[in-house]
Amino acid sequence: MMVTMKYPFLLFVCVLGFVSSITSTNNGLEGTDDGSETWGYVEVRPRAHMFWWLYWSPNRVDDPSKPWPTILWLQGGPGGSGVGFGNFGEIGPLDVNLKPRNSTWLQKADILFVDSPVGTGFSYVEDDNLFVTTDIEAATDLTTLLKTIYNISPSRQKSVALGDSWISPEDFVLSWGPLLKDVSRMDDVGLNKSNSLALNIQQQLADGQYEAATGTWSKLEDVISASSNDVDFYNFMLDDGNDPFVMKTKAWGRLGKQRHAKADDAVDLDSVMNGPIRQKLKIIPANVT
Structure with missing residues (x-):
């Protein structure tokens, strides 16, 4: 039962076609010696820089009749780092302890992690006035990044699907x-309370009352927690607090509740990202954390 936050309820994961070449508009391009990983920055607007990290699957099969998929992974929030949380906390080749993950999605596809919108994770702006304020602006920046990444092989830009979408x-x-x-x-009793709030959310969305729907959604999550003995929102087989993956995180704004941040003292993802990962990537500006 994975939950990600986005106002007004928009998160998507796209499956795109094979990527044959990568470019970056500001030459901030790096990668591993064996070519299995590539990362860099794209200047999506003047002085607004979006970070991406592409993993090539070791199981890749080059078959023109069946293009190997590339998964674009974006995190919720907004403000959650796909490069950090999605990669090391959920589906990437290494977990938060930098140990191999047997269940990585890399077994079935290449994975492109992006810190979107700018200001998230390692993506940054040179002026606070350049932060996005609408979904349209965020989508435009992301489209600019994808055009830059995929422009070498336009014939491969197909096979779009959605998964883990909000x-x-x-x-x-x-x-x-x-x-x-x-x-x-x-x-x-809990079911009736849950269904009542869910129907309320449905009606509020139909009426275009997105802020009210967001508030009701928050109430619903409280009811879910209280009625389910604090079910883990990331795995309904577990209780909240018993998930083996836990991490510290900074405040995620007014909707940044711990159930979405998975905050704890066992693993500090910030330290991982600003320690060994920063050293590996080499191109992250010193003032971006």
């Missing part, structure tokens, strides 16, 4: 209660 929030919230009831994590 584009239909009413479907997600309407499923939470019944799922937890089916796996005996919630009783009928």
Whole structure:
């Protein structure tokens, strides 16, 4: 039961075609000696720099009739780092302890992690006035980055799909209660409360009341936690606090609750990213943390 936050409820993961070459507009391009990883910055607007990190699957098969997929991974929030949290906390080849992850999605596809919007993770702006303020601005920056990355092989830009997406929030919230009831994590009382709030969210979205829907969504999560003995929002088989992956994180704004940040003292992802990972990448500005 993975949950990511985005106002007004928009997070997507796209599966794109094979990437044959990578470029960067500011020459901030690096990679591993064996060519299995490439990373860099794209200046998506003057003085606005977006960071990306591409992993090439060791299982890649070059078959023109079946282009090998590349997964574009974006984190929620906004403000969650796909390069950090999504990579080391969820699906990348290494976990937060920098140990190999057997369940990495790299077994089935290449993975492109992006810190989006600018100001997230290692992406940065040279002037605070350059931060995005709307979804349109964030999408435009991301499109600029993707055009830069994929412009060498336009014929390969196809096979788009969605996964782990937060584009239909009413479907997600309407499923939470019944799922937890089916796996005996919630009783009928909790189910009725959950369904009532979920239907309220559905109506608020239909009426265009996105801020109100966000507030109701937060209330629903409180009900879910209280009615399910604090189910782990990242894995409904676990209780919150028992997930083996835990990390520290900075405040994520007014919606930055710990259930989404997975904050704890066991693993400090900030230290990992600003320690060995920063040293490996080599191109992260000193004032970007």
